Amino acid sequence: xxxxxxxxxxxxxxxxxxxxxxxxxxxxxxxxxxxxxxxxxxxxxxxxxxxxxxxxxxxxxxxxxxxxxxxxxxxxxxxxxxxxxxxxxxxxxxxxxxxxxxxxxxxxxxxxxxxxxxxxxxxxxxxxxxxxxxxxxxxxxxxxxxxxxxxxxxxxxxxxxxxxxxxxxxxxxxxxxxxxxxxxxxxxxxxxxxxxxxxxxxxxxxxxxxxxxxxxxxxxxxxxxxxxxxxxxxxxxxxxxxxxxxxxxxxxxxxxxxxxxxxxxxxxxxxxxxxxxxxxxxxxxxxxxxxxxxxxxxxxxxxxxxxxxx
Amino acid sequence: xxxxxxxxxxxxxxxxxxxxxxxxxxxxxxxxxxxxxxxxx
Numbered sequence: 176x177x178x179x180x181x182x183x184x185x186x187x188x189x190x191x192x193x194x195x196x197x198x199x200x201x202x203x204x205x206x207x208x209x210x211x212x213x214x215x216x217x218x219x220x221x222x223x224x225x226x227x228x229x230x231x232x233x234x235x236x237x238x239x240x241x242x243x244x245x246x247x248x249x250x251x252x253x254x255x256x257x258x259x260x261x262x263x264x265x266x267x268x269x270x271x272x273x274x275x276x277x278x279x280x281x282x283x284x285x286x287x288x289x290x291x292x293x294x295x296x297x298x299x300x301x302x303x304x305x306x307x308x309x310x311x312x313x314x315x316x317x318x319x320x321x322x323x324x325x326x327x328x329x330x331x332x333x334x335x336x337x338x339x340x341x342x343x344x345x346x347x348x349x350x351x352x353x354x355x356x357x358x359x360x361x362x363x364x365x366x367x368x369x370x371x372x373x374x375x376x377x378x379x380x381x382x383x384x385x386x387x388x389x390x391x392x393x394x395x396x397x398x399x400x401x402x403x404x405x406x407x408x409x410x411x412x413x414x415x416x417x418x419x420x421x422x423x424x425x426x427x428x429x430x431x432x433x434x435x436x437x438x439x440x441x442x443x444x445x446x447x448x449x450x451x452x453x454x455x456x457x458x459x460x461x462x463x464x465x466x467x468x469x470x471x472x473x474x475x476x477x478x479x480x481x482x483x484x485x
Numbered sequence: 486x487x488x489x490x491x492x493x494x495x496x497x498x499x500x501x502x503x504x505x506x507x508x509x510x511x512x513x514x515x516x517x518x519x520x521x522x523x524x525x526x
Contacts (some may be wrong), residue, residue, distance in 0.1 A: 264502040267497075268502070271495070274494055335503070340513070345494055353498045356498065362511075411518070
């Protein structure tokens, strides 16, 4: 793990610390307003705006998610909103997936890109754009109606089947739950996101949980997945604690502002603002991607001779 | 080696899930038995 802020960004000292605190405030406001962890926004912002390497941005984002999800999960556990058995089953898959995702990330960085950060960005930027489009679509679509028929994981013809104690659902496919966790964990390890923004709709529509249970259970899963991801990135010295702590501390203040704002706004306008924000980040990444492609093709082309051979 | 590691990472969570289900089910049965014994006495 790296402790200081030196050399992680083109910004230095107090300017970097101030910018990170500001980012944390904004992130906290998002969490309070939209109920998302914001890993899918913070990693590309750390890379594009702060000029941080993707791996450090991912590792630090995961360490930050670990803090936010721990406090959230504990609160929901006390409120009885966590389906503990289901959470533990999915979390096993998510931890495994996070390690697999970390391995895929290592492979992409070392074997495919040879450690060249520009090439890493050329691969990662499109992945974040796809992730943001999917996340934006899920949030814009809004909560589903309560499922009256069997949920997809109850219909999945793959046993053994379990009963979800807290919601009283029978015949939910155990491998379905486990590999749903692996899928979300893959995103956690590969992209450094908590995965809550995708886990929530999966728990609501895929498993058929009610919204309160889905929020609490999802936070518990994110806690385990981000812990596995933080360890994976920490082992290769790619977790910057100073970055993670700056964002984490200021985001706890931002959450209060976001929650206050949430009470003032209507649900529909909140979703619209979220879509605008996601769109702005997509444009930012796409713009950076276009510049990187242009620079990369210009550099990799052989120089044309000034006087062509006769 | 890498294939083995991936296979392990895909199979381990399934075993974990089965273990969690077994433990929770055992605890639930034990509770139910204890409750039934209490009411019969």
